[in-house]
Amino acid sequence: MTDTADPDLPRGIALAWGIAADPQRGPKREMSVERIVEAAVDIADAEGLGAVSMAAVAARLGYTPMSLYRYVSAKDDLMLLMQEEATGVPSAEIGATGRWRERLEAIYREQLQQYLRHPWVLEIPISGVPATPNSAAWMEAGLAALDETGLSHQDRLAVMLIVTGSAHWAGTIIAGYLRLQRERGVDEIAITQSEDALFRALITADAYPHLRAAIEAGVFLDDSDAFGFGLERALDGVADYIAAVQAGAAPPTPAWQGLDDADIADDKRFREARKAVRDAEKALRDARKVERQAAREARERRR
Amino acid sequence: MTDTADPDLPRGIALAWGIAADPQRGPKREMSVERIVEAAVDIADAEGLGAVSMAAVAARLGYTPMSLYRYVSAKDDLMLLMQEEATGVPSAEIGATGRWRERLEAIYREQLQQYLRHPWVLEIPISGVPATPNSAAWMEAGLAALDETGLSHQDRLAVMLIVTGSAHWAGTIIAGYLRLQRERGVDEIAITQSEDALFRALITADAYPHLRAAIEAGVFLDDSDAFGFGLERALDGVADYIAAVQAGAAPPTPAWQGLDDADIADDKRFREARKAVRDAEKALRDARKVERQAAREARERRR
DNA sequence: ACACACTGTTTATTACATAAACAGTCCTAG
């Protein structure tokens, strides 16, 4: 990794892509960007984004606050790397099985899961499409799923915007409830009940007749998956649209000109690197399998 | 306004509903909650939420920072009131004209407009359904529009969640671009172009074939309304659903089994499995990094 | 071998929320 980093590339993005220049002289580094990010993510997972201060991260690693700035140019930089770490990559299964709809649903579920595992990601402001490897991987997975539909590239992107938006929205609301639970130290039922009570006290039938009727019907005590409902309706609509396009209503831009890595596919080092990626994918797949198994068993044990 | 405020009602919410007790003795008040909120909103509109400090608000009104605490119990309180102010109420036309679909579209448009007028609202974390008069008014307008559909109250709420979620998501992304424009002092075209260039440099066809193809097709230079597309698909799906319900068909409500590992997060074996997954993810990320590096070098060597 | 790029540390500055104590104002109970 001796590249001269692009001078106009934001430092955080360069780090995320692993194309930041590493220093050659001077004393050995004791820390690493990875360890710093890991510590920061641990803190955020445990105590929220607000608890992530440079001092707290440094303390967790046993250093002084200022030392972190040798690795990360500013807190914003650290946040981008934390986001990238928490975003993760889509599971390999998504790319393998099923039709476009199932695959998009799987992406939604996995993204939502990531948001609930790391709810603080939702607090980081979005500035344009994130130009990092992991977020690109999610987009890639979605576009691959939509390949069979024959939609235009524009439409595919718009559909992916629905999926990621749904996950983001669901994550935002659900994480809000989970935060309330944690803050007040009570369970979900207590929260919904006190919320319902508050509404009953404030929402009068004369000022808000329809909302009041909904409250009376107990909608705020209901725990059905309203977000899943929303996604299903949206995908129904997408299916309609695809059918219409395929019936010849709108112009489907033919989308698939072959990939151009053919020119380096015979390069030895590249082939090795590619094989390593496949192996790593397999290892991840296996680890996820074990995780699911452990989750099942833990639930079993709980009962 | 001499009500004894509910003791268990959060002060901010009491203020929002105008049922907070006003003091009876002592010197005349020079300020008012309204003026404070107005000043705070002005600052946030002009310079972002980050610029709203107690000191800044006080300065704008010509007072010292601490004086605000006589009117607002804490900054969180002020934020809730700012949010309520910025949320506003739906325009009168929405309740008067059109079928459910047009009315929901109008709500979406107005909500999005509010978000773009006051983008800082999107930075305020959501905790449960906001129990304030103005947000209740938006919900009321939506439920009223859905009255004619004959859907269950649960379904109506779920549909409203789609509409508000769409506005929120669109606002989040668009506001992100507007912020970039303001920060860098350039126009929209410059932003999308530099973003497109960044993508072209980072997204390779071998690692992200579909995404690369989309970039080649110019999707990131395209300025069509992808969010409007998303809402229309979703409402298409809602229309299908309404038709199915009215035809008496059993509505398909898919129930995914729990996403929440929260209940077993303290299980030792599960935690270990989860850590293994994270390690595997990291290994994959590293392998991908090496692969990209190898691809770059292979191309270099080829020349 | 030595200059100097680099390390982690120390110290200082600035900005913020808010607690506590204060002096002046004016309502209301006696």
Added chain:
DNA sequence: CTAGGACTGTTTATGTAATAAACAGTGTGT
């Protein structure tokens, strides 16, 4: 009609941030 005290806006103080600047030690390429 007056005194007590509730209430006003202010001053001062405390604790927590991010990060700039200067520092003394370390190891590498020339």
